[in-house]
Amino acid sequence: MAVPTIVSQDGKHGLLAVLDDEGSSFTVRVEKVKNDDLGEFCEKIIQRARIMESLHGEDNLVAPDVRIMPVTYGANGERSRDFKSTIQQMQQCEFEDFPLEPRTCLEYLKAVGEIAESCYGQHLAWVQQSRIPEGDRAIFEDEVLSRIIDTAIKYDALNVCNLACMEMLVRRKQLLAEAHVGNPSAPSYEASDYFMGMRYRPGGGIVVPSLSEHVSRRMHEDSQILKEKRKLK
Numbered sequence: 623m624a625v626p627t628i629v630s631q632d633g634k635h636g637l638l639a640v641l642d643d644e645g646s647s648f649t650v651r652v653e654k655v656k657n658d659d660l661g662e663f664c665e666k667i668i669q670r671a672r673i674m675e676s677l678h679g680e681d682n683l684v685a686p687d688v689r690i691m692p693v694t695y696g697a698n699g700e701r702s703r704d705f706k707s708t709i710q711q712m713q714q715c716e717f718e719d720f721p722l723e724p725r726t727c728l729e730y731l732k733a734v735g736e737i738a739e740s741c742y743g744q745h746l747a748w749v750q751q752s753r754i755p756e757g758d759r760a761i762f763e764d765e766v767l768s769r770i771i772d773t774a775i776k777y778d779a780l781n782v783c784n785l786a787c788m789e790m791l792v793r794r795k796q797l798l799a800e801a802h803v804g805n806p807s808a809p810s811y812e813a814s815d816y817f818m819g820m821r822y823r824p825g826g827g828i829v830v831p832s833l834s835e836h837v838s839r840r841m842h843e844d845s846q847i848l849k850e851k852r853k854l855k
Contacts, residue, residue: 688715691779703776705740714783722819727792728783731771740776741768741795748799754806760798767795793817 634654641647655663691711696702709731731741738744745768749761771791774780782788797817801809 688784689781691781693779701777703779705772705775706735708775709735712781712783721786722789725789727789730792730796741771752802752806754802760802760809764795764798767791790818
């Protein structure tokens, strides 16, 4: 890029004419800042940009990406976020078209943070306390899901509570836990459709959700009628 030239200057502020590598010219606003104040100055510029709103055009608002969080680094210089403190900083944003309701990710992670240092730590405690038979496939699945969630938070710095894909992972972990509550040796996954928010039945069969709800409601009504008849007899 060519060296910029000052077009006009007024105290600390000025306009610079800049030529890019292709020879196109454009003008940018500049401000005189001390080296020690450069970091704070740049942060203010970013904050101003986020709250600015254009009077024209369709894409007229600059907003932060609610799916990510700032990257932080540990004492050894490697990128890492603390699990517990990150969970407390997360903010759930409402989306009109979020594909899974109710949203459970943030509430689940806060519960994990109360009893463990990470999802993997909670996984180890669950395996020990739930008395799941050694070698059960659910142990390995839950471990993988736990490591994925931990990595997404601690290394990737993702605001997982605003990601539909992470909501699905968290729901799967909850389904595994619920399936082994009654009998750890013979888990029951009969409620998996509800846990995972599936719209259609596995195996290729299709049942529209509204029809399933209608049938369930009518069966409940019939059951109540039969119950009242038995009482009358």
